[in-house]
Amino acid sequence: MAASAVGALASVNARTFYANLVRPEWAPPGWVFGPVWSTLFLSMAIAAWLVWRAPGQNNARLLALTLFIVQLVTNALWSWLFFAWHLGGVALAEVLLLWLLIAATAFAFWRVTKVAALLLLPYLAWVTFASALNYMLWRLNPVILG
Template identity: 55%
Template sequence: MRALSRKTQTMGLIGWLMLAYIAAAIGAIASIEAASFYQSLQQPSWAPPAWLFGPMWTTLYGLMGIAAWLAWRERGARPALVMFVVQLSLNALWSWLFFVWQLGAIAFIGTVVLWMLILITLVMFWRLKPLAGVLLLPYLAWVSLACALTWSVWQLNPQILG
């Protein structure tokens, strides 16, 4: 670990959490009408209830911010943090693709690419600080579910999600 003062570490944690929650806010703006739109779509029987998405994503963004902070504290973290920001950007874009622009195929491809970027980020973080990688495991699991759900909802609603 790099020698960082307590103040620097605290500011770093705040900064990485802010970045994660800014991405969340960008996605949330696109999701303002998501609940009613999502409920209007045919869903697979295994789809999680709509109320679960908010608390789950809030938790996951917190874990992402902490994971990034843990990685940031390590020497040689720059490539992993660049990958983190890239995947975080795609994460924020997904809500726009699906809920606003209703592009089912592109949203599905986006989840597949996001899953791969998360896996790469997880491995890179793990190599820097294993706990940082572990903190991304719930995110990878949730995006695995989101990938399957995006595919299923798109296939069940071709007239809406093209």
């Protein structure tokens, strides 16, 4: 919830900002992002809870939950880079790092409980899509997203 709130602070004007960008035809309307992210954060929370509650494997759980926290911080930072600071290229590099961290977290979760890892797959898929969208928005809006 904290990561979601930190990202939301940076996204206060996101709807207007996004609406004013030149977008590719395949870009979703702005209203889609709220429900998608709410669902993804819920599935992430359940996945982390499953890992936290898993019996035994203390070192594997610690690594998995550490990766989870690092990717959450990275997730929150993206909103600041893109929406608050309008750094499209930096946001792109950061979202690619986020993708790697989510994949590493899913792999670490898999070692603890497979269900938790599977719960992260929609998140990984969405960040894959978001990476492509970030790239296109950056390229289509060089003045705004320099």
